[in-house]
Amino acid sequence: MTRQRRVILKILQDGGTHMTAKDIHTKARQHDQRITLTTVYRTLDLCKSLGVVNARQLSREHGPEWYEPATRGEHHHFTCVRCHHVIEFDAPEVDQIVQRLTREEEVTVTHVNLTIYGLCATCATAEAYDLLPIAQAQAPQTLTEAN
Numbered sequence: 001m002t003r004q005r006r007v008i009l010k011i012l013q014d015g016g017t018h019m020t021a022k023d024i025h026t027k028a029r030q031h032d033q034r035i036t037l038t039t040v041y042r043t044l045d046l047c048k049s050l051g052v053v054n055a056r057q058l059s060r061e062h063g064p065e066w067y068e069p070a071t072r073g074e075h076h077h078f079t080c081v082r083c084h085h086v087i088e089f090d091a092p093e094v095d096q097i098v099q100r101l102t103r104e105e106e107v108t109v110t111h112v113n114l115t116i117y118g119l120c121a122t123c124a125t126a127e128a129y130d131l132l133p134i135a136q137a138q139a140p141q142t143l144t145e146a147n
C-alpha cells in the first residue's frame, strides 16, 4: 500500500464517523497536497473490495456514498432528510428477518444495508413551526459538533 493510500485509510479509521470521498479528500490534502480526489476514489474502491471499508447510501436519491471503517461492525442508520444528521442503531429484529429469509427462500445473505429516512427530533420541531431553512448537504459530523 502506498503512502498516500495509508494517509486516506488512516483518516477514515480515525474519523469515527461517516465521510464522503470529498470529506476525506479535504482532510487528506492537509497531510499531502498531492493527493487527488481520483486517488481517494481509487483507494476507497480498493478498500471496499478488500472488505475494510463499507459504503452507505445515507442521502436521498442519488447523493454521494458515505464511507465508514468495516471494523464498526453490523449496524443500521437513520438519516434526517432535512439536515442529514445520522443516527446509528442496532436491530436484532433484522437478524430475525435474515434468518427467516434464509430459511424460507433458501438464499444466502452476504450483507444488509438498512437506512431509514425521516426527520430528526430537531428538524421535526422546526418543520412544525417552519423556523429553520433547509440545510443544504451538510456533513453529519458538522451538525454533531453544532449540537
Ligand SMILES: [Zn+2]
Pocket (backbone or CB within 6 Å): 080, 081, 082, 083, 084, 085, 119, 120, 121, 122, 123, 124
Ligand atoms: Zn434533522
Ligand SMILES: [Zn+2]
Pocket (backbone or CB within 6 Å): 018, 068, 072, 075, 076, 077, 088
Ligand atoms: Zn454507520
